[in-house]
Amino acid sequence: xxxxxxxxxxxxxxxxxxxxxxxxxxxxxxxxxxxxxxxxxxxxxxxxxxxxxxxxxxxxxxxxxxxxxxxxxxxxxxxxxxxxxxxxxxxxxxxxxxxxxxxxxxxxxxxxxxxxxxxxxxxxxxxxxxxxxxxxxxxxxxxxxxxxxxxxxxxxxxxxxxxxxxxxxxxxxxxxxxxxxxxxxxxxxxxxxxxxxxxxxxxxxxxxxxxxxxxxxxxxxxxxxxxxxxxxxxxxxxxxxxxxxxxxxxxxxxxxxxxxxxxxxxxxxxxxxxxxxxxxxxxxxxxxxxxxxxxxxxxxxxxxxxxxxxxxxxxxxxxxxxxxxxxxxxxxxxxxxxxxxxxxxxxxxxxxxxx
Numbered sequence: 001x002x003x004x005x006x007x008x009x010x011x012x013x014x015x016x017x018x019x020x021x022x023x024x025x026x027x028x029x030x031x032x033x034x035x036x037x038x039x040x041x042x043x044x045x046x047x048x049x050x051x052x053x054x055x056x057x058x059x060x061x062x063x064x065x066x067x068x069x070x071x072x073x074x075x076x077x078x079x080x081x082x083x084x085x086x087x088x089x090x091x092x093x094x095x096x097x098x099x100x101x102x103x104x105x106x107x108x109x110x111x112x113x114x115x116x117x118x119x120x121x122x123x124x125x126x127x128x129x130x131x132x133x134x135x136x137x138x139x140x141x142x143x144x145x146x147x148x149x150x151x152x153x154x155x156x157x158x159x160x161x162x163x164x165x166x167x168x169x170x171x172x173x174x175x176x177x178x179x180x181x182x183x184x185x186x187x188x189x190x191x192x193x194x195x196x197x198x199x200x201x202x203x204x205x206x207x208x209x210x211x212x213x214x215x216x217x218x219x220x221x222x223x224x225x226x227x228x229x230x231x232x233x234x235x236x237x238x239x240x241x242x243x244x245x246x247x248x249x250x251x252x253x254x255x256x257x258x259x260x261x262x263x264x265x266x267x268x269x270x271x272x273x274x275x276x277x278x279x280x281x282x283x284x285x286x287x288x289x290x291x292x293x294x295x296x297x298x299x300x301x302x303x304x305x306x307x308x309x310x311x312x313x314x315x316x317x318x319x320x321x322x323x324x325x326x327x328x329x330x331x332x333x334x335x336x337x338x339x340x341x342x343x344x345x346x347x348x349x350x351x352x353x354x355x
Contacts, residue, residue: 015069022053022073026080029282035253037246044244044317046280047084047303053077087279087302092331095351101331102352103128104236106320107338107345108274108307111164112140114341120147122336123171126347127151130226131171132238132272141169156181158222159214168222168273170238177229184218184225184258219255223273232355237262239273244281252276256287263292263325270350271323274307274343278317293330294321295348301333306344309337322348 024031026049028039042049054077060070095101105128107119112135123131127150133141138157145155153171158181160166172179217223221240239259244252256277262269271292277284279297288294296302296318305316320343324330331349338345 011065011068015072018069019072019076022056023076025049026053026076034282035249037249040244040249040252040281041246043280044278044319045315046080046278048315048317050077050080050084054081084303087297088300090298090300090302092299093329095329095331095349096353099329099351099353102130102270102350103347104270104272104322104350105131105345105347106134106272106274106322107131108134108240108320108341108343109136109140109144109338110341110343111135111167112137115339116140116143117147118339119345120144120149122338122345122347123153124149127173128347129173129176130236130238130270130272132224133169133171134221134238134240134274135165135167136169137164137167138169140167141171145171151175154179156224158183158217158224160217160220160222161214163221165240166221168224168238168240170224170226172226176231179229179231180227182225182227183223186216186218218258220251221255233267234352234355235267235269237269237271237273239271239275241274241276243276253283256283260287260289263287263289263323268327268352269325270328272321272346272348274319275321275323276319278319288323291326292323294323295330295350296321296333296346298330299333301335304333304335306335306346308342309344310342316344320344320346322346322350324350328352 025039025042026046028034028043033039034043053073057070057074057077060066103126105123109119137159141155141157145153152174154174155169155171157167157169220242223240224238226236242251242255262271279294279302296304302318304318305313306318306320307316329351331351333348335344335346
């Protein structure tokens, strides 16, 4: 083999190796590394990484010896962009005539760091039927309720363990009648914790406004299941998934496993909360399966980042979702600033068949 041919072959091989290296943080699931740190965390920002890779490829074109690698990298970025684009280009469908529209709000209150008055203002303005409040202990939820103006809301809080972030609260419009609150708990007895309120008799009963028992749920953080009343056969679950921390990816995956169970069985369901997972996580997509879908990507709002809220929009990712099972029609999806929280609030609409 002459020198030129050998050099060209080496250039092609090095370009392919470079392509694989660049593709690794973008698509770790193709390499079986999507549950390995740091790839689990990096893939949360896949759309932004695709932009960086495209810029890298264009800059590489300036060097003649790098043009094969540049072409491959640009092709990778453009292909990835084409796969991501439906999240922004999809259009919502109008609700079918035989349905009623429910408005669902999610606001992670950062353990009480969020301005309760601002959260209440959003609720009073948009009048959601159900509000999911990850990281809201009972006192935080009651403070929000104290600021509300207009329609009355019934509240309930479930705290899974001593960690503040394990508290999840819900507010349900009184117009939905006597709904019931519950959660799936592990049979491990009560977990000791200093709480602002002691569970009272009747917690979880229709119209209950007290904190639920502090007990480890099937998810690491608390969740609340809302049924009955005006919801009919519909089930709404306020969910807070465990974050994919470098040492705790296994726990993150276990929480997504519970989500998978809810999506694969049971009545028609709306799940709303801080999922600590994005559409780019293979485990999240697997949990949703064929029976569930996140509203935002289906209505052109899949690139509206919700965390971290203090970054410019370009540098946020979407980890707060409203997820619906088959038969429920996604409607609108929009995010809102909440002073004091590291998350943007989410308000979405869902068309539910009349029962």
